[in-house]
Amino acid sequence: MPMSDLLHLRFTGLRAPALALARWTALLIGWVWLGAEGQRLGWSLASGVLAVALWWGLRLVLAQRMRHGAPARGTLLTLGGFTAAGAGFVAQADGGPASFWMLMALAVLWAAWSVALDASAITSKRCQCPWVGWPPVLAALITWTVLSVPVDQALTGLPIGLVLLAASLLASATVTAGPTGSRHLPPSRLASGTLPQTSMGLMMGSLWLGSAWCASAGWSAQTVVGLHLLLMAALPGLVRLDAIPRQLPPLVSRALPLTLVLMGALLLYAGQQPAHGLVGMLLLALAWALPVPSNRIATPMLRWAPLGGPLLLLAVGVWSPSLGPQALALAYGGLSALAGLTLMTVLVRHFAHQVRPEQAGTPRKGDASS
Structure with missing residues (x-):
């Protein structure tokens, strides 16, 4: 078998775990980081859980609407890029009503990105690796590291933004640039x-x-x-x-x-x-x-x-x-x-x-x- 074909097969086999890694990273950071920022910027409203509850609820609502086919590469990259930039910007924001509403807007954008990643994972081929459970474990390690390592005040938000941007680039690299078709997405697997x-x-x-x-x-x-x-x-x-x-x-x-x-x-x-x-x-x-x-x-x-x-x-x-x-x-x-x-x-x-x-x-x- 030519080396080019071998590399193509290997890259194709890595698409599913790479997408799973990006999806799990966005999911875990969403649960932990949105909750932490909600505590910091909106403790007076529902004890700070409003941002993560909004993100969770919108994921469920949007998942019911996205039934036909996975989003294109450009959509994944755009949603992920804006989410990463928004996270870095919100992390730098001081407390106040404006900062809180920026966090709410970010939760809405993050929910749309999460649903797009879920739809891409459903329509992609399953991972054929010997153990397919390593992407969530690695994503958890990345999440814990980026949220636990102390950084300088001037660099607050930079690590989380870079990790989310890397997840966005990784996810967009796993889908084709052309049309994805209209494969029906079963609601029992999305919601x-x-x-x-x-x-x-x-x-x-x-x-x-x-x-x-x-x-x-x-x-x-x-x-x-x-x-x-x-x-x-x-x-x-x-x-x-x-x-x-x-x-x-x-x-x-x-x-x-x-x-x-x-x-x-x-x-x-x-x-x-x-x-x-x-x-x-x-x-x-x-x-x-x-x-x-x-x-x-x-x-x-x-x-x-x-x-x-x-x-x-x-x-x-x-x-x-x-x-x-x-x-x-x-x-x-x-x-x-x-x-x-x-x-x-x-x-x-x-x-x-x-x-x-x-x-x-x-x-x-x-x-x-x-």
Whole structure:
């Protein structure tokens, strides 16, 4: 095989993991950095979670609208470039109403870029590497490094802007410059419409609220951020190991994530020790990392149900000044109860479908020939 063809095949094989790395970098930095800037510039409004809740909610709304084909290379590069520039500019801004509204505008732009990256990842070929879980782990390491390393005051915002710009360039290099076609994008893979994903979003969106409360227990902000990044990035990589089965029985694929949310959220609601919180977070992250069933029914009501996640995060932010950590605990308690009800519904429907064929196959009395 000619060297040019070999290099072309190798580059083609690197497109999927490169796009995944860019997508995960934008996702993780969005959760952590937007939350941190929200605390700095808008603490008086919903305890600083308004920016990350807006970014989360708009991602869900825009994902429902982007159904046909991935964006072009120029679109990815433009959205990513403006997001990187906006992040560097906002990081340099002082507190005040103008700075806060610049952050809100950046959250809107970042949401559009995130959805464009998601759509590109869905329409691209799957990664054929021996272990496809390394991009989120590397993205988490990059995110933790760029947010933890101290920089001079004059250079504030430069590292985050450069990393986002690099992610934008990397993502744009993985797509073709020509038209992408009109491949239909299934909403069940674009929208985060499950309780595990809502629970994970609440955990990441309330990161800096939890960091403030964990400071009294002696935990540094870097430790809390590193723990959240590890849970969100490492577990999706671990479940993609070859030793772990990818396909689960239909009932297990639906019941297992709900069971993990039920147990994890219950520990975060009722647990009294730090170990309870760690185990609860681990269970929620594991539930989120499991593959989502592909044959879910996307009714109009369920299609917009994920917006309850950002609204729940806003409610936690609004009630935190008066309730403190109890506001987040109550939110987890509600998610645990909802997961329990949903799990019960799944089990009842499954066993009802199992009983009906048996009843249909049982001959009625008098039907048999004598």
